[in-house]
Amino acid sequence: MAEQAVQTKPAIRVENLDLYYGEKQALYNVSMDVAENSVTALIGPSGCGKSTFLRTLNRMNDLIPGVRIEGNIELYGKNIYDRDIDVEMLRKEVGMVFQAPNPFPKSIYDNVAYGPRIHGITSKKKLDEIVEKSLRQAALWDEVKDRLKDRATGLSGGQQQRLCIARALAVEPEIVLMDEPTSALDPISTSKIEELVQELKEKYTIVIVTHNMQQAARVSDKTAFFLNGELIEYDDTNTLFSNPGNKKTEDYITGRFG
Numbered sequence: 001m002a003e004q005a006v007q008t009k010p011a012i013r014v015e016n017l018d019l020y021y022g023e024k025q026a027l028y029n030v031s032m033d034v035a036e037n038s039v040t041a042l043i044g045p046s047g048c049g050k051s052t053f054l055r056t057l058n059r060m061n062d063l064i065p066g067v068r069i070e071g072n073i074e075l076y077g078k079n080i081y082d083r084d085i086d087v088e089m090l091r092k093e094v095g096m097v098f099q100a101p102n103p104f105p106k107s108i109y110d111n112v113a114y115g116p117r118i119h120g121i122t123s124k125k126k127l128d129e130i131v132e133k134s135l136r137q138a139a140l141w142d143e144v145k146d147r148l149k150d151r152a153t154g155l156s157g158g159q160q161q162r163l164c165i166a167r168a169l170a171v172e173p174e175i176v177l178m179d180e181p182t183s184a185l186d187p188i189s190t191s192k193i194e195e196l197v198q199e200l201k202e203k204y205t206i207v208i209v210t211h212n213m214q215q216a217a218r219v220s221d222k223t224a225f226f227l228n229g230e231l232i233e234y235d236d237t238n239t240l241f242s243n244p245g246n247k248k249t250e251d252y253i254t255g256r257f258g
């Protein structure tokens with residue numbers, strides 16, 4: 001019997017996605033599959049729709065008045081825009097890390113324990129375990145283990161961003177969305193986050209918006225190039241950067257515009 005190729009289901013499947021802010025269309029017929037345990041980078045010039053697209057994946061655009069979405073987004077085969085979707089649960093499954101580190105004005109411990117507490121975990125022992133595990137996963141534990149009760153806002157910018165990653169991981173998401181997570185950070189903190197992204201894909205599926213093409217090339221398995229709300233090219237990162245299939249991609253990655 002002929003050997004059959006193993007078909008792995010994508011973690012995320014986007015089909016024919018259009019998004020409008022009022023009258024203005026910001027995404028045009030975007031389709032994309034994202035494989036589990038991979039890093040996907042979204043690149044493109046300012047205003048091309050990268051952040052808008054990222055936010056559709058955990059329905060963060062729902063919070064913006066006048067947004068209209070057509071098309072389908074499935075997470076493990078389930079349409080996340082179905083009526084019966086619990087958006088709170090969706091955002092637990094699909095965590096998010098933002099451009100500027102935004103820890104709560106609470107202790108380091110309470111920042112990480114925040115999500116688990118909201119989801120009903122009260123046992124001190126269990127919370128201690130989650131806090132330690134999440135901080136370890138975010139490569140921050142050793143730096144903060146002796147000052148968990150200190151205020152998070154006293155950490156450096158890079159540490160705050162790793163804390164925000166730990167906070168996102170504490171509720172055990174499947175997918176982590178990152179919107180330019182290093183744009184406010186110095187080069188050393190940036191490389192720490194980049195290393196971390198590589199480690200995290202063992203357990204999580206990561207979609208990251210970046211302005212920095214070198215960063216996309218360093219951290220991602222697949223890259224999606226957006227222009228004026230359209231997905232122009234989506235391919236293995238090596239292929240997209242070394243042998244782009246579209247002239248517009250080539251012009252962008254060689255710095256002809258952007």
Ligand SMILES: Nc1ncnc2c1ncn2[C@@H]1O[C@H](COP(=O)(O)OP(=O)(O)OP(=O)(O)O)[C@@H](O)[C@H]1O
Pocket residue numbers: 021024026044045046047048049050051052053064211
């Ligand atoms: N809340 C909003 N209301 C109306 N229009 C918006 C809103 N957010 C974004 N847009 C518009 O949608 C388009 C895509 O914006 P988006 O922020 O997704 O692009 P981007 O590629 O992430 O840009 P940048 O790299 O500058 O963050 C732009 O034309 C932008 O002006």
